[in-house]
Amino acid sequence: xxxxxxxxxxxxxxxxxxxxxxxxVSLAAYGFNQQMTDAYRISQRQIERTQARLTAMSAIDAxxxxxxxxxxxxxxxxxxxxxxxxGIEIEEGEWADTDDSTxxxxxxxxxxxxxxxxxxxxxxxxxIEQAKTWRFGLSNxxxxxxxxxxxxxxxxxxxxxxxxxxxxxxxxxSMADAIMRAYRIKDTGKASDRRLSDRIGAFATxxxxxxxxxxxxSDNSANGLARSWAWxxxxxDWDHNYQLDSLELALQSASLSANGFxxxxxxxxxxxxxxxxxxxxxxxxxxDFVTFDSGQRNExxxxxxxxxLNGNDLQKLHQDLMAVWTADQANFxxxxxQYGGTTSxxxxxxxxxxxxxxxxxxxxxxxxxxxxxSLELVGATVAIPQPExxxxxxRSPFSDDFGDRSDYLRxxxxxxxxxxxxxxxxxxxxxxxxxxxxxGVPWMTPEAVAQIIERRSSATxxxxxxxxxxxxxxxxxxxxxxxxxxxxxxxxxxxxxxxxIVSFRDRQTPMFRCTATLDARTSDVTIRNFRSxxxxxxxxxxxxxxxxxxx
Numbered sequence: 001x002x003x004x005x006x007x008x009x010x011x012x013x014x015x016x017x018x019x020x021x022x023x024x025v026s027l028a029a030y031g032f033n034q035q036m037t038d039a040y041r042i043s044q045r046q047i048e049r050t051q052a053r054l055t056a057m058s059a060i061d062a063x064x065x066x067x068x069x070x071x072x073x074x075x076x077x078x079x080x081x082x083x084x085x086x087g088i089e090i091e092e093g094e095w096a097d098t099d100d101s102t103x104x105x106x107x108x109x110x111x112x113x114x115x116x117x118x119x120x121x122x123x124x125x126x127x128i129e130q131a132k133t134w135r136f137g138l139s140n141x142x143x144x145x146x147x148x149x150x151x152x153x154x155x156x157x158x159x160x161x162x163x164x165x166x167x168x169x170x171x172x173x174s175m176a177d178a179i180m181r182a183y184r185i186k187d188t189g190k191a192s193d194r195r196l197s198d199r200i201g202a203f204a205t206x207x208x209x210x211x212x213x214x215x216x217x218s219d220n221s222a223n224g225l226a227r228s229w230a231w232x233x234x235x236x237d238w239d240h241n242y243q244l245d246s247l248e249l250a251l252q253s254a255s256l257s258a259n260g261f262x263x264x265x266x267x268x269x270x271x272x273x274x275x276x277x278x279x280x281x282x283x284x285x286x287x288d289f290v291t292f293d294s295g296q297r298n299e300x301x302x303x304x305x306x307x308x309l310n311g312n313d314l315q316k317l318h319q320d321l322m323a324v325w326t327a328d329q330a331n332f333x334x335x336x337x338q339y340g341g342t343t344s345x346x347x348x349x350x351x352x353x354x355x356x357x358x359x360x361x362x363x364x365x366x367x368x369x370x371x372x373x374s375l376e377l378v379g380a381t382v383a384i385p386q387p388e389x390x391x392x393x394x395r396s397p398f399s400d401d402f403g404d405r406s407d408y409l410r411x412x413x414x415x416x417x418x419x420x421x422x423x424x425x426x427x428x429x430x431x432x433x434x435x436x437x438x439x440g441v442p443w444m445t446p447e448a449v450a451q452i453i454e455r456r457s458s459a460t461x462x463x464x465x466x467x468x469x470x471x472x473x474x475x476x477x478x479x480x481x482x483x484x485x486x487x488x489x490x491x492x493x494x495x496x497x498x499x500x501i502v503s504f505r506d507r508q509t510p511m512f513r514c515t516a517t518l519d520a521r522t523s524d525v526t527i528r529n530f531r532s533x534x535x536x537x538x539x540x541x542x543x544x545x546x547x548x549x550x551x
Contacts, residue, residue: 052512072301142494149426159189164440235283
């Protein structure tokens with residue numbers, strides 16, 4: 001009996017051991033399965049992140065192809081067709097989800113909402129599209145102030161560099177000085193002008209002018225200026241989604257309160273409502289007004305190299321001009337290079353007036369005149385000495401007597417050039433630049449800026465009629481002497497663009513977003529300032545990114 005009980009105890013113990021072993025094996029199997037599932041999910045997530053990144057790279061490649069096209073074919077292309085940049089689907093292939101074939105990778109190209117038609121210091125939300133802080137498309141870098149060319153502006157007009165910087169929103173004299181020192185911009189302005197700027201800076205520091213916030217503190221140390229630059233550059237938009245979110249507003253409000261300013265009254269932002277409805281708010285960021293990469297190839301709208309008017313080989317110059325102009329226009333340029341021009345048109349018995357088409361060029365006479373502006377040819381005459389004290393006078397074909405004014409003006413600013421370099425940097429796009437940037441252009445007056453903003457917001461002009469800077473003269477925005485002064489510093493269009501690319505598939509898969517500058521000033525489009533913003537969150541909703549998608 002005792003033996004039987006002992007055997008039953010042993011059997012019970014064995015059964016218990018078996019149960020424990022089975023449980024441990026089951027737990028091990030379950031743990032292994034969970035690890036395999038987690039590893040699969042992690043790997044799948046990593047694959048999706050890689051696919052999202054590659055989708056964005058595909059978008060950048062597509063933009064590179066578009067930017068390589070001649071400038072005339074992409075005037076306004078970066079903002080006139082928002083549906084071309086919203087929710088663009090890539091081709092279905094091995095990336096497609098086998099369980100849901102309708103879910104494909106897409107990308108959108110976005111940029112901050114343009115304030116080119118209004119001053120960034122406006123606070124009336126009715127002056128811009130309601131609650132709009134960003135748009136589909138790219139930003140033209142030529143619509144911004146290029147810090148790299150301020151030395152050239154300073155040489156042309158002493159004090160212009162400081163004036164251009166002080167036009168930026170919330171700029172202080174101390175920050176302007178720091179920027180000029182950092183980029184070795186020489187201030188050749190008068191001492192009285194510098195003292196005036198110092199007084200303006202002190203006035204702003206005390207909080208008596210401007211829209212005070214943490215960016216306008218009295219800390220002029222190196223660290224203080226660096227923090228101020230960071231705040232100004234982003235406008236407080238740290239996650240780069242072109243609007244101030246609740247956390248960013250809280251950071252600004254806390255900083256404003258710490259400096260003794262009202263947390264809401266001193267926010268220099270566009271708002272969509274009252275203090276209780278401050279979202280979305282578009283940041284006033286210097287990155288929308290200042291650039292380090294802007295310019296364009298020294299080419300015509302069709303992509304052909306412009307004819308350099310100051311070449312020493314006059315016969316080659318004549319041949320090049322004959323390829324784009326008429327014989328009388330080409331002949332007149334040769335005569336002007338050889339004998340110079342004058343605006344006087346006196347008549348006399350010893351003066352014979354002919355057209356340029358009647359004068360055969362003599363290429364044995366060397367060039368003696370350097371053309372500083374192609375507009376010198378407008379309305380000019382060339383006097384050629386003849387035997388017996390006679391003078392042969394050639395009238396300029398670039399005048400209203402020989403055809404439509406718009407035709408020869410467009411030809412003078414687009415077909416030819418007085419600058420030998422292949423790339424022209426820093427010219428400001430008068431069709432897109434905001435008021436703050438236009439005011440900084442050398443020789444640009446506030447009256448001309450007001451006219452430019454008013455004209456380009458009207459429906460009378462088109463991209464075709466305003467694809468060159470000649471429209472400023474054709475539409476009488478400025479007169480000819482002023483236009484000659486402005487010509488070296490302004491342009492229409494550009495070959496450098498900046499954009500944010502966001503790739504997405506559905507609400508479950510990760511998104512990828514990055515910003516980059518596409519520089520097409522050379523034959524190969526270069527990607528500059530590439531930066532990923534994944535660490536700052538998605539920033540945008542899929543519904544918003546697909547809003548302009550065509551059916």
